[in-house]
Amino acid sequence: IAGITQAPTSQILAAGRRMTLRCTQDMRHNAMYWYRQDLGLGLRLIHYSNTAGTTGKGEVPDGYSVSRANTDDFPLTLASAVPSQTSVYFCASSEGDDTGELFFGEGSRLTVL
Amino acid sequence: GQNIDQPTEMTATEGAIVQINCTYQTSGFNGLFWYQQHAGEAPTFLSYNVLDGLEEKGRFSSFLSRSKGYSYLLLKELQMKDSASYLCAVRDGDYKLSFGAGTTVTVRA
Numbered sequence: 001i002a003g004i005t006q007a008p009t010s011q012i013l014a015a016g017r018r019m020t021l022r023c024t025q026d027m028r029h030n031a032m033y034w035y036r037q038d039l040g041l042g043l044r045l046i047h048y049s050n051t052a053g054t055t056g057k058g059e060v061p062d063g064y065s066v067s068r069a070n071t072d073d074f075p076l077t078l079a080s081a082v083p084s085q086t087s088v089y090f091c092a093s094s095e096g097d098d099t100g101e102l103f104f105g106e107g108s109r110l111t112v113l
Numbered sequence: 114g115q116n117i118d119q120p121t122e123m124t125a126t127e128g129a130i131v132q133i134n135c136t137y138q139t140s141g142f143n144g145l146f147w148y149q150q151h152a153g154e155a156p157t158f159l160s161y162n163v164l165d166g167l168e169e170k171g172r173f174s175s176f177l178s179r180s181k182g183y184s185y186l187l188l189k190e191l192q193m194k195d196s197a198s199y200l201c202a203v204r205d206g207d208y209k210l211s212f213g214a215g216t217t218v219t220v221r222a
Contacts, residue, residue, distance in 0.1 A: 033210075043212040100208070102156075
């Protein structure tokens with residue numbers, strides 16, 4: 001059972017470069033999310049998608065973009081990376097039902113130099 | 114956004130009980146969640162409360178008071194494997210989930 005797969009697991013990136021973090025789920029969940037996790041700040045929502053074809057902005061969307069062309073994939077793109085985007089990024093999905101339980105990927109550790 | 118407060122760190126002895134408090138202020142409310150996150154791993158779901166009261170699940174219980182904007186997670190019969198970060202999360206009126214900074218629990222022998 002794969003659940004949610006994120007790639008890459010870890011990446012070091014030069015400032016100004018473009019980077020796409022990939023996220024794929026095989027649970028046919030409607031809703032998907034991208035969070036970043038920084039020490040002392042917890043998980044902060046970057047972007048979300050309630051269903052294929054729709055996306056929305058979370059708490060910290062600046063510098064990031066997403067797309068949701070189909071149910072399974074939800075890539076996160078940094079158009080021009082900056083050092084403040086150094087973080088651990090988690091993709092998550094949920095069925096969108098009342099319980100709202102989130103299933104998380106294993107995370108992508110990104111370092112921008 | 115939401116204001117979600119929980120203690121940064123707690124330490125307890127194996128076999129003991131620990132209570133992690135969480136207070137929140139939110140625009141609309143559609144449930145409170147607790148997640149467990151071991152170091153270097155992804156968060157995993159522990160509990161969900163949408164109505165006032167206590168939800169018990171094995172050694173873990175979660176309590177909610179909506180009028181007070183307050184929840185706690187109770188961990189009983191602590192085991193070494195319970196050493197982790199515990200995240201309080203609130204779902205707002207738009208069904209978006211916001212997380213507190215997390216409470217790191219250290220269980221000592």
